[in-house]
Amino acid sequence: MDITLFLQQFLNGLSIGSAYAIFALGYTLIFSILGIINFAHGAIFTLGAYFTYALIGGAFGFSGLLANAALPVQLPFALALILGSTLAGFVGVAVERFAFRPLRRKGSDSLLTVVSSLGVAVVIVNVIQYLVGAESYTFPANIYGNLPASFNFGTVEKPVPIRSIQVVIFCVSVTILTILTYLINRTKYGKAMQAVAEDSTTASLLGINSDRFIVWTFFISSFIAGLAGSLVGSSVSIRPTFGIEFGLKGLAVIVLGGLGSIPGAVLGGFVIGLVEAFVPADYSGYKDAVAFGILFMMLLIRPQGLLGRRFVQKV
Amino acid sequence: MTPQTTNNLAFNASPILEAKYLTRSFGGLVAVNKVSFVVNNNEIFGLIGPNGAGKTTLFNLITGLIQPSSGQLIYKGDKIIKLRPHQIAAKGIARTFQNIRLFGELSALENVIIGRHIHIKSGVFNGVLNIPPAPIEELKTKHKALELLDLVGLSDRAFEKAQNLSYGDQRRLEIARALALEPQIILLDEPAAGMNPNEKQYLSTFIRQICTQFNLTIILIEHHVPLVMGLCDRIAVLNFGKLIALGNPAEVRSDPAVIEAYLGAE
Numbered sequence: 001m002d003i004t005l006f007l008q009q010f011l012n013g014l015s016i017g018s019a020y021a022i023f024a025l026g027y028t029l030i031f032s033i034l035g036i037i038n039f040a041h042g043a044i045f046t047l048g049a050y051f052t053y054a055l056i057g058g059a060f061g062f063s064g065l066l067a068n069a070a071l072p073v074q075l076p077f078a079l080a081l082i083l084g085s086t087l088a089g090f091v092g093v094a095v096e097r098f099a100f101r102p103l104r105r106k107g108s109d110s111l112l113t114v115v116s117s118l119g120v121a122v123v124i125v126n127v128i129q130y131l132v133g134a135e136s137y138t139f140p141a142n143i144y145g146n147l148p149a150s151f152n153f154g155t156v157e158k159p160v161p162i163r164s165i166q167v168v169i170f171c172v173s174v175t176i177l178t179i180l181t182y183l184i185n186r187t188k189y190g191k192a193m194q195a196v197a198e199d200s201t202t203a204s205l206l207g208i209n210s211d212r213f214i215v216w217t218f219f220i221s222s223f224i225a226g227l228a229g230s231l232v233g234s235s236v237s238i239r240p241t242f243g244i245e246f247g248l249k250g251l252a253v254i255v256l257g258g259l260g261s262i263p264g265a266v267l268g269g270f271v272i273g274l275v276e277a278f279v280p281a282d283y284s285g286y287k288d289a290v291a292f293g294i295l296f297m298m299l300l301i302r303p304q305g306l307l308g309r310r311f312v313q314k315v
Numbered sequence: 316m317t318p319q320t321t322n323n324l325a326f327n328a329s330p331i332l333e334a335k336y337l338t339r340s341f342g343g344l345v346a347v348n349k350v351s352f353v354v355n356n357n358e359i360f361g362l363i364g365p366n367g368a369g370k371t372t373l374f375n376l377i378t379g380l381i382q383p384s385s386g387q388l389i390y391k392g393d394k395i396i397k398l399r400p401h402q403i404a405a406k407g408i409a410r411t412f413q414n415i416r417l418f419g420e421l422s423a424l425e426n427v428i429i430g431r432h433i434h435i436k437s438g439v440f441n442g443v444l445n446i447p448p449a450p451i452e453e454l455k456t457k458h459k460a461l462e463l464l465d466l467v468g469l470s471d472r473a474f475e476k477a478q479n480l481s482y483g484d485q486r487r488l489e490i491a492r493a494l495a496l497e498p499q500i501i502l503l504d505e506p507a508a509g510m511n512p513n514e515k516q517y518l519s520t521f522i523r524q525i526c527t528q529f530n531l532t533i534i535l536i537e538h539h540v541p542l543v544m545g546l547c548d549r550i551a552v553l554n555f556g557k558l559i560a561l562g563n564p565a566e567v568r569s570d571p572a573v574i575e576a577y578l579g580a581e
Contacts, residue, residue: 101488182444201400206492207401210401
């Protein structure tokens with residue numbers, strides 16, 4: 001493979017990998033605090049993309065309840081992105097409040113919560129479809145304002161053009177990863193979150209309001225999902241189910257990285273992103289197969305994932 | 316450590332915690348049955364009784380982990396039933412567990428730092444950007460936590476994962492973590508369980524020491540009778556959820572109901 005092509009694929013891989021990483025981080029935060037996989041995460045990713053699309057004034061098509069509707073305002077993309085992701089965060093909080101907390105209060109088996117999250121995912125996807133139809137929408141090309149369509153990471157003779165959106169995705173994701181790492185390692189909230197994750201009863205006896213931490217965890221992870229959804233959506237196009245597919249990829253990422261491990265989710269995201277990028281163009285239809293192939297290999301060789309803890313039976 | 320001197324302390328102390336007709340039933344079983352008592356400020360209050368007498372249930376009621384079926388709990392003049400566990404902890408009631416509950420994956424130091432949660436004021440913004448007062452506060456918190464580890468004799472194990480500590484060390488770490496809360500009352504659930512006679516002797520001295528040093532009120536559940544008799548200012552005896560005796564060690568020891576229900580059965 002020639003060096004410019006290699007570099008190009010590498011940078012593309014880093015970009016999509018960073019999106020996988022922040023998306024998987026949302027899964028991981030909820031997994032570590034509640035011990036469940038939240039299948040609604042992918043649906044919230046989709047929802048964030050639709051919110052952002054609506055907020056930049058994007059028009060919806062001819063089918064669905066809101067056919068031909070558009071908001072009277074047209075926000076700049078950056079503002080719409082933040083607002084749309086915040087709305088996604090609130091939806092995440094509502095999901096926790098109405099679909100998860102009642103089960104937790106009753107002390108239900110965590111499998112029931114997982115089923116509940118699947119139900120929520122189906123409901124969200126169907127509501128989107130009901131409101132704005134199943135067709136796909138593409139973000140306008142000019143949303144990045146003055147940014148050029150692509151950046152050249154090579155030389156004039158040997159150009160390595162990377163689409164601006166890929167660069168934006170990478171920068172935003174790395175910023176989010178950095179902030180979260182500091183949040184978890186440097187503030188009392190990070191420590192408290194670890195405490196709630198390990199034993200929420202004991203945490204509450206030390207003056208930590210466990211429920212509030214769980215709500216915040218859902219807000220943060222759903223906000224990030226919305227952010228990732230909007231960014232990835234703006235680089236391709238959005239459909240009601242596109243988050244579910246992304247969500248399945250996210251599962252591969254967290255299993256690869258190690259369930260419940262935050263550095264694992266990040267590493268797993270980049271690995272899957274890079275591996276996919278190097279699937280030859282002729283076989284690009286098999287990208288998912290490659291990602292899940294890695295997942296199966298991992299489960300056979302090292303079931304706890306790259307950075308996960310070995311599951312130890314607690315006594 | 317003689318009962319005489321400590322009893323004098325209890326006499327002129329003011330009430331800090333009061334249980335009034337506290338009752339909790341689970342289905343048909345009445346685990347705690349109309350229990351009333353007053354715990355005075357700065358006293359060491361023992362809670363004894365056979366297995367299943369309702370001692371731990373009483374601790375769970377005081378810390379808000381479960382709600383009473385009826386009755387009232389008054390802490391420093393305020394009703395505290397209906398408060399959530401974290402609110403009661405913030406008011407100054409800490410506890411340890413019979414089956415130790417540390418954050419096993421975290422270090423001894425981190426366990427104690429988490430106990431400081433309610434005393435750390437820096438918000439997310441300062442913490443993430445590491446701007447004042449966050450860095451100074453972080454240092455102070457760490458310093459305080461190390462002091463507490465030193466107090467319980469664990470300063471050389473500060474960076475060890477809690478789950479890798481020995482049983483006795485874990486018990487002491489749990490006490491250090493409870494002290495980190497700067498509580499007024501600390502509830503110790505069988506602190507001497509699994510300890511050898513030497514360790515028990517040491518623990519007894521230690522409890523007396525923290526009681527004086529931090530002006531603490533201590534309520535402890537303990538099965539080891541000599542330890543309870545030697546350490547406590549007053550003792551409440553529970554049997555089948557009912558309070559059958561309350562008084563200083565000498566009174567409790569000679570109480571016929573206690574002898575029949577508990578001491579006689581030994």
